[in-house]
Amino acid sequence: MRAIAIMSRVLKELFRDKRTLALMFIAPILIMVLMSIIFNTNSSTDVNIGTVGITKTLNNDINGTKHVSAKKYNNNSIAKKALKNDKIDAIINKKGNEYHLTYANTDSTKTATVKLAFKNALIVTNIDQLKNALKQSTEATMKLKAQLREKQNQSAASPVADENSVINSSKQGTPKIVNTYIYGDKNTGYFAKMLPILMGFFVFFFVFLISGMALLKERTTGTLDRLLATPVRRSSIVFGYMLSYGILAIIQTIVIVITTVWLLGMEVVGSIAAVVFINLMLALVALAAGILLSTFANSEFQMMQFIPLIVVPQIFFSGLISLDSMPNWIRIISYIIPLKYSGDAVNLIIMKGTPLMDLFFDISILLVFLVVLTILNIEGLKRYRKV
Amino acid sequence: MVKKIIDLQHLVKAFGEQTVLKDINLTVRTGEIVGLIGPSGAGKSTVIKIALGMELASGGSAKVFGTKMPSRMLLGQIGYMAQTDALYMSLSGKENLKFFGLMKGIKRRILPVAIKHVTEVVDLTDDLEKKVSGYSGGMMRRLSLAIALLGNPKLLILDEPTVGIDPALRRQIWAELGRIRDAGHSILITTHVMDEAEQVDRVALLLDGKVMAFDEPVALKNEYKVNSIEDVFLKAEGVE
Numbered sequence: 324m325r326a327i328a329i330m331s332r333v334l335k336e337l338f339r340d341k342r343t344l345a346l347m348f349i350a351p352i353l354i355m356v357l358m359s360i361i362f363n364t365n366s367s368t369d370v371n372i373g374t375v376g377i378t379k380t381l382n383n384d385i386n387g388t389k390h391v392s393a394k395k396y397n398n399n400s401i402a403k404k405a406l407k408n409d410k411i412d413a414i415i416n417k418k419g420n421e422y423h424l425t426y427a428n429t430d431s432t433k434t435a436t437v438k439l440a441f442k443n444a445l446i447v448t449n450i451d452q453l454k455n456a457l458k459q460s461t462e463a464t465m466k467l468k469a470q471l472r473e474k475q476n477q478s479a480a481s482p483v484a485d486e487n488s489v490i491n492s493s494k495q496g497t498p499k500i501v502n503t504y505i506y507g508d509k510n511t512g513y514f515a516k517m518l519p520i521l522m523g524f525f526v527f528f529f530v531f532l533i534s535g536m537a538l539l540k541e542r543t544t545g546t547l548d549r550l551l552a553t554p555v556r557r558s559s560i561v562f563g564y565m566l567s568y569g570i571l572a573i574i575q576t577i578v579i580v581i582t583t584v585w586l587l588g589m590e591v592v593g594s595i596a597a598v599v600f601i602n603l604m605l606a607l608v609a610l611a612a613g614i615l616l617s618t619f620a621n622s623e624f625q626m627m628q629f630i631p632l633i634v635v636p637q638i639f640f641s642g643l644i645s646l647d648s649m650p651n652w653i654r655i656i657s658y659i660i661p662l663k664y665s666g667d668a669v670n671l672i673i674m675k676g677t678p679l680m681d682l683f684f685d686i687s688i689l690l691v692f693l694v695v696l697t698i699l700n701i702e703g704l705k706r707y708r709k710v
Numbered sequence: 711m712v713k714k715i716i717d718l719q720h721l722v723k724a725f726g727e728q729t730v731l732k733d734i735n736l737t738v739r740t741g742e743i744v745g746l747i748g749p750s751g752a753g754k755s756t757v758i759k760i761a762l763g764m765e766l767a768s769g770g771s772a773k774v775f776g777t778k779m780p781s782r783m784l785l786g787q788i789g790y791m792a793q794t795d796a797l798y799m800s801l802s803g804k805e806n807l808k809f810f811g812l813m814k815g816i817k818r819r820i821l822p823v824a825i826k827h828v829t830e831v832v833d834l835t836d837d838l839e840k841k842v843s844g845y846s847g848g849m850m851r852r853l854s855l856a857i858a859l860l861g862n863p864k865l866l867i868l869d870e871p872t873v874g875i876d877p878a879l880r881r882q883i884w885a886e887l888g889r890i891r892d893a894g895h896s897i898l899i900t901t902h903v904m905d906e907a908e909q910v911d912r913v914a915l916l917l918d919g920k921v922m923a924f925d926e927p928v929a930l931k932n933e934y935k936v937n938s939i940e941d942v943f944l945k946a947e948g949v950e
Contacts, residue, residue, distance in 0.1 A: 544797075548792055549810070549857070552790035553814045
């Protein structure tokens, strides 16, 4: 009962602070729109392609594409070294009738540019080849006709050799293309990968900071002491805060999801309710962490100092950057990062439509975070009242 | 029967190495105002925090209403006002009162009546709908007192209630405290305004973690052979 009263008071205070509200709802939208513009439509990047063993015409055609330059390498290993050293962004290697394309793929826009340039160049070359083939076949037909006419007159053997050459040239028109990615795969669109994590990050960031600040304010203005001088349970205070910030996080997640789906055209394969649920869990973890850490801060500025320490590392370990190739100790750190689990879960829901049931692991880890931090908070309030 | 509402016996409180309270013996009986005076840093707030159960005594016993502190349920019968106003600035006066009323466990049904009563006492009826951020310092102090008075608690613990209040209002508040006492309630009040110490029923002189003297103001003045509590205070400090 008291928890409800605390919740309605916290909400009342929050909704009267128009600037903070605007920050919570408008700032994420603004940043995400900016990011989607910057990461998705950056088409004027210059791309360098290393080519091995392809025809001169194809090389020239690739070079002719805007913002793309092709450089011939003598063999594949030299080209690979250049790729490793960031001198080139992709390798096109012709092996027999196959094209092996290797992308650095650290920048998905570059990968896309290379693919497009190669495809276009191939089409141009193919058209040239077809033209040639057509010319040849027309010539052959002419020849045939002439021969036929002669044969009609002379009645003699068949033109087997010429037919074969026509078949050969048409075979060459459809070469096999093999794509290899140094990082990620063909589905890696940068913003697409970032979005679920970004969404969680905004929820985490704002709930962590604002709830921490709110409790800090309660402490410094003395309202926490006054609150604790009433028979209220310590747990009621913590639950009251959870309820109010839970509601706020639900609204914030819905706003962010709607923005990304409608404004940015993001495709959500799974259920939006599941996305909201996971973000709510994350928000409650952020809230508990914010409240807990606010007890170690003596001023608003000291609370801000937790941003580089607690909030920013969440991004690095959240799965935005693949940790597979990192040293072991870094992967161990990532296990204690709540955003990793929510990012994993939301990623699966948005991209693969995984139902909540199958995300049992991520959800239960978040739950463990939540329970442990909540207990610590309720116990931590003993610092201010011994019972 | 005069009951001991607050009963502190041989209270000791240490924070790490530092012993703030060495030997505190203090009682507050039914229907009296006890003043706690002492220089800042003498441990007045610590005494109050132990009486409220916010801090644990390192030694000795602290009983309120005959129950050993800390006890959460007892807090419903204690009205507490801290040195700071401790109000929610973005809420109105009424919303502050309502919130703390619910926290004290006052039933929603009788809450409006309780709020009406305490606002009349502190003369805030006209400004109740205004946001606290628009209040003057004196109004905030009065609202803070009104919150402490909510629920008609048997014991009031007031930490420097008249700091930053103009003389007319201070007199008004003291008159109200007198009425509350006459209604049979007990009040423990800290102050460093010496002429306020003259108005209490008994005054405790807190110095260096000990209660140096604890008696009626008149008796103290006789004992120390001086004319004011301020002189008692100075003399006690000089002796020490």
